[in-house]
Amino acid sequence: MLLRSAVARLDAGTLRTAAEYTLGLAQGTRDWPASSRRARAASVYGVSVERFRKDQEVMVLGQVAEHIVRLAADASAAAPGGPGGLGGPVGPAGPVDGGGAGTHRSVQVRAAGRTVGLTVHVHPVDLLRDVDVVVSPSNVHFALPEVYKSSIAASLRRAAAVHGMTGELLDDPLPTELHNWAERHGTSGRAVRPGTVAATGAGALAAQGVRRIYHAAIAVPRAGTNDYDVLPADVTRAVSRVLALLAEERDRHVPPLRSVCFPLLGSGRGGLSYEVSVGAVWAAVEAELARGARWDVHFVVRTPRAAAVVECIAAGIRPAHDQRPTG
Template sequence: MVPDVPINDEDYASMLGELKEIRRAGLVKLRTLRVPVLQRTAAARTSNGSVEELIRHAVCRLDEGTLRAAAEYTLGLAQGTRDWPGADRRRRAAEIYGVSIERFRKDQELMLLGQVAEAIDGLGEEAAGDRWDLGTTHRVVPVAVRGRTVPVTVHVHPVDLLRDVDVVVAPTNVFFALPEPYKSSVSASLRRAGAVRGVTGDILEDRIRDELRAWVARQGALGRPVPAGTVAATGAGALTGQGIRRVYHAAVAVPRGGTNDYDVQPADVTRAATRALAILAEEEHEFGPPLRSVCFTLLGAGRGGLPYRTSIGALWAAVEADLARGARWDVHFVVRNPSAAALLTRLATRIRPKADPTPTG
């Protein structure tokens, strides 16, 4: 392996172009393609300098589900698809998302190739020693902010396993319509964990959903969208038994008409995080003991399609600004993917997540 070199924004954009070319031509023609950034990166980050191995490792880092499955078909990594024409691979990937081929080409395909590039960049962080120990679920990262050191706790586990954090900031859409509790999103997990159940497991009270609906009704916003970046504060339902006292619902996802997709803008993530911290300051002394700790999920990094580093960068802009003004919050982040956790550990070295040039819709 040759010495590794960090991927800068120019290389990142070039890498995306090279991934698009591989998607078009297929792995069977990889040797004939000119992909200098991927070749250089593979030489530094794989044992044999193989571009295909680099891409496979990156795709394996993606969250399981539609994203990884669609990426495997798009790039010909799924079993039996190596020699499929690009059109057939694109058609199968579009079926996974349940959208038309043209919609997939213009939206999800760009998003997932960006996620693959993000994962390739993450392989460099592992090589540089930022690899997250898979046996570790918590790590305290000391971060320098305006002349003082602030401990930031990073959790790697499902959000409903959080304990003893006063406030959880969770993403939702601009209609404040929570997903069904059987789904796998952050909001669905919190709704499920916050419900009061009977001895047979049946839901007796859907407390988080009911409180959120009441909040929306008080604002006169039933059935209509609120501005992106709006935050609604509710109780935590049964999660109070785990030491969680409030859930702040951050409306960052804007539904795209006629589809099951959402648009999320990084500026709205920053705006929502700023508002959440302002609400925390307003509510702090309304509780006994006062609210002191807040945990952010990666707003917009799920169905919203934001790369991890884009979401982290947007969140940290708000958190750092509040801490720099003297706020003394106990700050936490909770993620499911170790690569996202590795990005968060880079806050300690003042390496900021780069802006991502990939269109996300």
């Protein structure tokens, strides 16, 4: 039931049809061999089975997995006393003032003597709607991951891409715009300083009300490995730069930019715990709010546990336990 519900949430068309064939959910395909289901799914995209296996199938299954996570998070948050529910304590001071335990939570916090509202989204980043600027974590080379990866940056690249009626890729704007940014700033072929932020358009995400993507260089590749190092100080520096860039670009757009959304920077392969990541982001956000900034601030997380950490730290409460990322 959970799997079928997740597939039903996919966009109608090639993506959902391919998922139904791949997973045996299309009528009459449950007892088909996996190879036959894959071949039928490949035909939906008009590509070879091998091409589908290496490209579209990974994207399809990744999208299904993201919706499963969202559905599971919804169920967990809705359960009385569940791990993400606001009906139970999340820290030594008990529940944080929130607007509910669903996928969008309104949190009221105090900053410089005034009450400020934050919005915490508990769902995949590519489901964001009507947020002017979304922050995407990047390495110091501004090299984007492949679209079939499961990271924040890969999800945003995938969502920003433009596809044709049969699913063919027509435009992949984010890597192109980042390359152009590097050319303009003389950084092609070399790493930038951690904390640097590059601004690009939002590609197809513009249809969802997202107008800009700010790529924050926080991850330093570890030589000879596939791992990265992320320092909390670099996260704070990047967030400060994000907010400064937002102020610079604000009036260049109609209507002016006013909202910005942060993921938990560095909490994936960067290895930072949820608590450390949120603390590093919030240090810069709180300082900006204390100076009188009126930005509409959002956080996007994948689990109710992560949302609870955001709510606690923003409200000045230390979480009962340090929540470490699960993937």
